[in-house]
Amino acid sequence: MAKILLSIYPEYTKAIFSGMKTEEFRRKVVNELLEGGSHTLYFYETKKNGGAGKIVGQAYVKEVLVTLQAAYMPSGLPQLDGLSVEKMQQMYLCWCRQKEKAPARWWYSDSDFSAYRKLIGWTGDPKHYYNYVLKLENVQKYDTPLDVSCFTYESGKTITRPPQNMCKCLPA
Numbered sequence: 001m002a003k004i005l006l007s008i009y010p011e012y013t014k015a016i017f018s019g020m021k022t023e024e025f026r027r028k029v030v031n032e033l034l035e036g037g038s039h040t041l042y043f044y045e046t047k048k049n050g051g052a053g054k055i056v057g058q059a060y061v062k063e064v065l066v067t068l069q070a071a072y073m074p075s076g077l078p079q080l081d082g083l084s085v086e087k088m089q090q091m092y093l094c095w096c097r098q099k100e101k102a103p104a105r106w107w108y109s110d111s112d113f114s115a116y117r118k119l120i121g122w123t124g125d126p127k128h129y130y131n132y133v134l135k136l137e138n139v140q141k142y143d144t145p146l147d148v149s150c151f152t153y154e155s156g157k158t159i160t161r162p163p164q165n166m167c168k169c170l171p172a
Contacts, residue, residue, distance in 0.1 A: 002032035002039045005151055005169040007162050010051035013043055017057060017141045024134040030168055033064050033134070041134070042169065044148060044162040054145035065133040 006024070008016075015021035024041070033039055039061040047053040096102070101112070151159045151169045159169060 001037055002030065003042065003169050003171065004030055004033070004039060004166050005042045005044055005055070005148075005159065005163055006166045007044045007046055007164065010045050010049050013045045013051075013056055016043070016059070016136065016139055019139075022136055024136060026132045026134065026165070028165055029064065029132045029134070030166060032168065033061060033132070041136070041166075042151070042171075045145070046162070052145050054147055055142070055150070056145045057139065057141040059136040059139040061134050062137040063135040065135070 008024070012021060012024075016024075040058055041061060042055050042058045045051040045054065045056045148159050148162050150172050152172050153159060154168050154170060156170075158172070159167075
């Protein structure tokens with residue numbers, strides 16, 4: 001079971017803790033996430049936009065989905081934001097179930113879903129793609145945020161700066 005420290009913007013930690021965002025989208029992940037099993041993510045909330053600059057909570061990774069980039073898709077298959085149309089439709093139907101909302105005929109015509117995609121960081125910019133979708137469960141917000149120095153690398157060295165993306169870690 002890997003323990004991973006993840007840097008994340010404050011608007012996304014708020015969405016995760018409120019239950020609005022149940023997935024985290026990443027271009028790169030540590031290899032252990034792809035090996036299956038149960039993994040713990042620790043959320044370092046960046047200082048951007050008034051964030052805490054501390055570790056504010058944690059969640060377990062339930063599942064990791066690998067998306068298909070346009071460069072690797074066979075020609076002729078529809079593609080959007082790194083996911084095939086079928087995968088995006090599945091994501092939309094799951095979102096409708098969570099919201100107890102009747103789905104529109106097509107996910108791309110639903111303005112609420114477009115707003116949701118923006119909220120969770122899934123932009124419409126084709127240059128802004130994601131390779132991995134981390135499904136989160138058992139999300140916990142800490143009453144008292146922790147300093148990054150409360151964690152060490154696997155080597156035992158204290159972490160003094162938050163990771164640019166994510167890194168394997170151990171709680172001290």
